[in-house]
Amino acid sequence: MTERVLLVGGGGREHAIADALAGDCELYACAGNRNPGIDRLADGFRELDTGDPAAVVDYALDVDATLAVVGPEGPLDAGVVDALEDEDVYAFGPKQADARIETDKTFQREFMAENDVPGQAEFETFDDPDAAAKYVESVDGDVAVKPAGLTGGKGVRVTGDQVSKADAAEYVRSSGHDEWVVEERLVGEEVTVQAFVANRDVRPTPAAHDHGRAYEGDDGPNTGGMGSYTAPEWTLPFMTDEDYEACVETLEAVVDGLPSYRGVLYGQFMLTADGPKVVEFNARFGDPEALNTLPTMETPLLDVLAAARDDDPLPDPEFADVATVCKYAVPDGYPTDPEGGTRVTIDDSTLDDAKLYYASVDARDDGIYTTTSRSYAVTGFGSSIPDAEREVTAALGDLPEGLRVRTDIGTEALLEDRIDHMKDVRRSD
Secondary structure, eight states: OOOEEEEEOOSHHHHHHHHHHTTSSEEEEEESSOOHHHHHHOSEEEEOOTTOHHHHHHHHHHTTOSEEEEOSHHHHHHTHHHHHHHTTOOEESOOTTTTHHHHOHHHHHHHHHHTTOSSOOOEEEESSHHHHHHHHHHSSSOEEEEESSOOTTOOOEEBTTTBOHHHHHHHHHHSOOOOEEEEEOOOSEEEEEEEEEETTEEEEOOOBEEEEEEETTTEEEEEEEEEEEEOSSSSOTTOOHHHHHHHHHHHHHHHHHOTTOOEEEEEEEEEETTEEEEEEEESSOOTTHHHHHGGGBOSOHHHHHHHHHTTOOOOOOOBOSOEEEEEEEEETTTTTSOOOOOBOOOOGGGOTTOEEEEOSEEEETTEEEEOSSOOEEEEEEESSHHHHHHHHHHHHOSOOTTEEOOTTTTOHHHHHHHHHHHHHHHHTO
């Protein structure tokens, strides 16, 4: 029987998921706005509010879906997986209660403490912004302040790095969020390790390094992610095998505490002098990290989904021994004052071996135009990270006025900075 798979979500991550599934199933998709890349791959596409469980369920039943995969965090937080299961449609993604490992940062830290999950950072939680702000002003040392709920990757402020303590306290008081987590500032280099999870099986994937800051040299505000890379090995040039194993052990400990968890579990870690510490968990693939991981996965994604549904052991995913570099093209002014309306001129037929993934664009009769969010990403491949970076740069070509990328992601110079920084961090132990 041919599987009929419903993909929920329409961003770059979901375009990568669609690309990994296309050809192995009948693929249907739904999102708030039509993604032209997914639209070309899918047998059907419906524009709907993916935060409305009833609307998603109606479409799943209309297309007689035998499987579903939920890409973004919003539908997970809204209980879309729960609603699909109520109608006997298996969805690969955590139910609303388990998705709190991402959607509720207070729950995340308290869960880690109660379940002895390794990699915990020192933290305090608050349900009053003024109390949180006073704590930020008074505590010794630098801190990271985080609204407890979802912020699209843009809600964190770090003192001693991005802002002063006074500015961080003012941000807490004025942002409109009630619940806060204030954590110790972690010093080191960030890495991401993601895993497929179902039926208590944890199948990790290669480590990735995301660049969240808006501008070259890791300057500017946080974004949804400007780009990322992976190495031919499962680790990274500044990451040891022991670091990777510790990250996987942390993910396994989370699943021990949440035995009903299914879907992708994403761990963002800071490699510190004391080993990897948890920055955050996400309850789905990262974006852009999915754009590195999925195109190099040689195990069919559909096999993972079907095994999860059928209570079979999850396959150990295999990956090509290549490096990847992904870079996002974003509108000028992103993320603080973005200017949309630029026509996208990149032609995916001219990319050679690179991959193009559409994110937030407006597909009109006369072409594809940018919105005010991340527009599209290109992923390149090579025998080394700098080789893959050169492929991405060639594939992106000359961007039209109104679009920009972070040119330094994956370059030898920035990679050496990461390596040297981790050597300094480890010497400080």
